Amino acid sequence: MILLGPPGAGKGTQAVVLSKTYAVAHISTGDMLREAVKGGTPIGKEAESYMKKGELVPDEIVTGIVAERIARDDLKKGFILDGFPRTVAQAKSLDDALTKLGQKIDLMLYFATSDGVCIKRLSGRRVCRKCAAIFHSTNIPPRSEGVCDFCGGALYQRDDDKEETIKKRLLVYKQQTQPLIDYYKKARVLREVPGDLEVNELSEVLATTFNEAHLA
Ligand code: AMP
Numbered sequence: 001m002i003l004l005g006p007p008g009a010g011k012g013t014q015a016v017v018l019s020k021t022y023a024v025a026h027i028s029t030g031d032m033l034r035e036a037v038k039g040g041t042p043i044g045k046e047a048e049s050y051m052k053k054g055e056l057v058p059d060e061i062v063t064g065i066v067a068e069r070i071a072r073d074d075l076k077k078g079f080i081l082d083g084f085p086r087t088v089a090q091a092k093s094l095d096d097a098l099t100k101l102g103q104k105i106d107l108m109l110y111f112a113t114s115d116g117v118c119i120k121r122l123s124g125r126r127v128c129r130k131c132a133a134i135f136h137s138t139n140i141p142p143r144s145e146g147v148c149d150f151c152g153g154a155l156y157q158r159d160d161d162k163e164e165t166i167k168k169r170l171l172v173y174k175q176q177t178q179p180l181i182d183y184y185k186k187a188r189v190l191r192e193v194p195g196d197l198e199v200n201e202l203s204e205v206l207a208t209t210f211n212e213a214h215l216a
Helices: 011-022 029-039 042-053 059-070 088-101 115-124 163-177 179-186 199-212
Strands: 002-004 025-028 079-082 108-112 125-128 134-136 190-194
Touching (some): 002 011, 011 134, 029 042, 029 059, 042 163, 059 088, 088 179, 108 179, 115 125, 163 179, 190 199
Parallel strands (some): 108 190
Antiparallel strands (some): 125 134
16 A cells, blocks of 8 residues: 655554554655664665755665565565655556565555645654654644653654755655656556544544455
8 A cells, every 4th residue: 555645644644553553564765764864874875965955865766675675575464655656757666566576556545635734744743763653743742742652762853844845845746746646546546535634533534445445
């Protein structure tokens, strides 16, 4: 399953819920790239400058890490792709990689979300440095300010969640990622969900959508 939508649509938050409910893996290219940056790996060093500017990391880098990840044995039950693909070239390379593995995309959830909601969510988002859990200063506040409810790690604001970079990321989404809506409509796997809903309401819609798609 793929989760597609603008930054701030709630894909990461919902991916965590879905992955727990259905016991399938959550694969976030953003998280994988941030880990690589933190670890100072060659991929991280190359990706960092693009990420800081709110631009997409080149396709070859991202498709490489995803192809490697989905070929592992732990994904036989299925998986949720969050933040990938983001370009038509990535979607095509994903199709090729899945064909080789004898798999296919069953469902693409498109989070239709307004710019104003995305901006509010991204500017208030706080992330755990240790376990990457997502909070929001007003929508999903942690029990104790600045501290992760799950592991006690410190919460921080992502560099690319600052105002100027948020605007750039929304623009990049419109130019490079939105064309994927048509791509997956043609593949007959797209279902649209209202990304403006608050977390629990959206989770309920997703559960219904998931059941209707006969994947539960
Ligand atoms: P995210 O956590 O999904 O918002 O991703 C954070 C940043 O990582 C993006 O702004 C991009 O710079 C980079 N990134 C994540 N996924 C991809 C992708 N599929 N293609 C290119 N760049 C990506």
